[in-house]
Amino acid sequence: xxxxxxxxxxxxxxxxxxxxxxxxxxxxxxxxxxxxxxxxxxxxxxxxxxxxxxxxxxxxxxxxxxxxxxxxxxxxxxxxxxxxxxxxxxxxxxxxxxxxxxxxxxxxxxxxxxxxxxxxxxxxxxxxxxxxxxxxxxxxxxxxxxxxxxxxxxxxxxxxxxxxxxxxxxxxxxxx
Amino acid sequence: xxxxxxxxxxxxxxxxxxxxxxxxxxxxxxxxxxxxxxxxxxxxxxxxxxxxxxxxxxxxxxxxxxxxxxxxxxxxxxxxxxxxxxxxxxxxxxxxxxxxxxxxxxxxxxxxxxxxxxxxxxxxxxxxxxxxxxxxxxxxxxxxxxxxxxxxxxxxxxxxxxxxxxxxxxxxxxxxxxxxxxxxxxxxxxxxxxxxxxxxxxxxxxxxxxxxxxxxxxxxxxxxxxxxxxxxxxxxxxxxxxxxxxxxxxxxxxxxxxxxxxxxxxxxxxxxxxxxxxxxxxxxxxxxxxxxxxxxxxxxxxxxxxxxxxxxxxxxxxxxxxxxxxxxxxxxxxxxxxxxxxxxxxxxxxxxxxxxxxxxxxxxxxxxxxxxxxxxxxxxxxxxxxxxxxxxxxxxxxxxxxxxxxxxxxxxxxxxxx
Numbered sequence: 360x361x362x363x364x365x366x367x368x369x370x371x372x373x374x375x376x377x378x379x380x381x382x383x384x385x386x387x388x389x390x391x392x393x394x395x396x397x398x399x400x401x402x403x404x405x406x407x408x409x410x411x412x413x414x415x416x417x418x419x420x421x422x423x424x425x426x427x428x429x430x431x432x433x434x435x436x437x438x439x440x441x442x443x444x445x446x447x448x449x450x451x452x453x454x455x456x457x458x459x460x461x462x463x464x465x466x467x468x469x470x471x472x473x474x475x476x477x478x479x480x481x482x483x484x485x486x487x488x489x490x491x492x493x494x495x496x497x498x499x500x501x502x503x504x505x506x507x508x509x510x511x512x513x514x515x516x517x518x519x520x521x522x523x524x525x526x527x528x529x530x531x532x533x534x535x
Numbered sequence: 536x537x538x539x540x541x542x543x544x545x546x547x548x549x550x551x552x553x554x555x556x557x558x559x560x561x562x563x564x565x566x567x568x569x570x571x572x573x574x575x576x577x578x579x580x581x582x583x584x585x586x587x588x589x590x591x592x593x594x595x596x597x598x599x600x601x602x603x604x605x606x607x608x609x610x611x612x613x614x615x616x617x618x619x620x621x622x623x624x625x626x627x628x629x630x631x632x633x634x635x636x637x638x639x640x641x642x643x644x645x646x647x648x649x650x651x652x653x654x655x656x657x658x659x660x661x662x663x664x665x666x667x668x669x670x671x672x673x674x675x676x677x678x679x680x681x682x683x684x685x686x687x688x689x690x691x692x693x694x695x696x697x698x699x700x701x702x703x704x705x706x707x708x709x710x711x712x713x714x715x716x717x718x719x720x721x722x723x724x725x726x727x728x729x730x731x732x733x734x735x736x737x738x739x740x741x742x743x744x745x746x747x748x749x750x751x752x753x754x755x756x757x758x759x760x761x762x763x764x765x766x767x768x769x770x771x772x773x774x775x776x777x778x779x780x781x782x783x784x785x786x787x788x789x790x791x792x793x794x795x796x797x798x799x800x801x802x803x804x805x806x807x808x809x810x811x812x813x814x815x816x817x818x819x820x821x822x823x824x825x826x827x828x829x830x831x832x833x834x835x836x837x838x839x840x841x842x843x844x845x846x847x848x849x850x851x852x853x854x855x856x857x858x859x860x861x862x863x864x865x866x867x868x869x870x871x872x873x874x875x876x877x878x879x880x881x882x883x884x885x886x887x888x889x890x891x892x893x894x895x896x897x898x899x900x901x902x903x904x905x906x907x908x909x910x911x912x913x914x915x916x917x918x919x920x921x922x923x924x925x926x927x928x929x930x931x932x933x934x935x936x937x938x939x940x941x942x943x944x945x946x947x948x949x950x951x952x953x
Contacts, residue, residue, distance in 0.1 A: 499812065
């Protein structure tokens with residue numbers, strides 16, 4: 360009796376071991392088919408651009424394309440910087456001090472993609488509506504961004520993203 | 536069991552592959568309630584709409600190029616140069632709208648006559664799965680012409696997944712195959728748009744297997760009690776469905792030939808531009824109620840959850856509405872709320888197509904609130920507090936009278952009986 364019982368336990372172990380190895384095998388076979396949908400090497404290779412900010416004079420805004428997305432470069436006026444700095448952090452849905460938003464206060468560089476559902480906010484052209492806070496306004500679902508690209512009103516949860524960038528010379532900036 | 540066939544070739548085949556027995560069983564012996572009204576046409580119409588979409592879609596794929604540089608032009612080439620390309624594309628484009636019209640009517644039919652109640656819960660849930668698959672298919676199909684609405688619709692909808700905490704951004708990148716909607720996205724959408732209709736066929740087969748287990752519900756919502764209550768599906772309902780199909784095709788053709796862009800957005804005839812969002816993004820009309828729900832919640836994750844919740848609530852509907860009476864005809868209070876729901880969904884459709892500002896936002900919030908209140912509060916409470924009217928003893932009774940002679944042919948005698 361005890362002998363039979365022992366035999367069953369060994370057989371159970373074999374079942375479980377076989378199933379476990381099979382499951383691991385199946386999972387590792389599935390992974391390539393999942394991962395093939397992630398960005399390919401050539402897509403990742405297009406990751407950085409250089410841009411001369413000297414072409415953007417005070418009060419002007421320029422849109423450049425980076426990783427298939429628009430990047431807003433805005434040369435802020437002293438008044439706009441002042442407005443962005445005057446806001447208490449407690450009033451912001453996604454608190455960030457103006458100083459953390461730009462390497463050089465007058466050159467604001469943000470990814471021009473609304474953090475709600477990915478539309479491109481208006482506010483780059485002088486004729487565009489800039490929303491209630493003088494920055495950008497997203498027409499899709501009504502998000503208002505301020506002069507530091509921070510979300511102030513509307514459904515977007517986060518500030519416009521500041522991409523990784525550095526100044527390679529006095530005026531030339533490398534994004535990415 | 537096996538039917539007797541006169542033709543000896545049919546007999547020979549049927550003995551080895553019982554396909555004729557199967558058809559005889561499912562079409563002729565299959566008991567169908569004899570009182571089905573025209574609202575019951577929309578099930579078979581949906582099946583036919585699926586076939587129309589498959590044939591026109593496979594044909595379009597022979598001429599379409601899924602590449603960001605060529606997609607828009609290849610669609611324009613279909614419209615201008617390919618023989619009858621304009622016709623096939625307009626059939627496919629408007630076919631999607633008509634497919635949704637038919638399916639939405641089919642769903643509201645089920646809601647009114649309680650077709651989701653025991654023992655048809657799985658039949659209903661499979662139907663909801665089909666609707667979800669249809670939505671995914673329609674969404675990806677709309678991206679393929681690569682116009683402005685295609686591009687920005689794809690951007691907004693895929694961004695819904697970025698609302699998922701922690702892994703959201705990675706999921707969106709994975710869906711895109713890049714850092715924005717681009718060529719990899721278009722390629723995979725084309726692949727999946729071709730695949731999903733065949734998945735739909737699979738679920739439709741399950742839907743039919745579940746349907747034929749207990750047969751169709753009917754306007755009275757009482758089960759078939761005797762042979763007097765039923766008629767064979769063929770020829771009685773095949774001919775009724777064929778008549779309905781004729782009417783459907785007249786309306787469909789009228790739109791295809793005389794107003795082919797009625798349901799469309801002019802902005803989608805502008806090639807996609809990743810740097811400029813159109814001032815007013817709207818999805819196709821059949822997504823508007825869900826879009827209105829999404830926008831009415833002033834929080835990103837909340838909006839996404841409520842939007843998916845509006846469909847999830849349909850999955851559990853059989854357990855929300857516990858009233859043992861199926862048909863809305865015998866539920867005086869339910870009937871009122873049913874029509875409020877219809878108006879509510881129409882209102883959501885309207886608000887979804889308007890810009891998110893002013894009183895449109897307030898209106899869509901009320902409409903969203905009622906949608907959930909209807910399913911989560913009204914239906915459970917009605918199951919407890921509503922007193923339904925007297926049900927007829929059988930399907931035949933209201934017409935033939937319960938042995939009480941000529942009780943009149945109209946609907947009134949139902950209450951007098953028993």
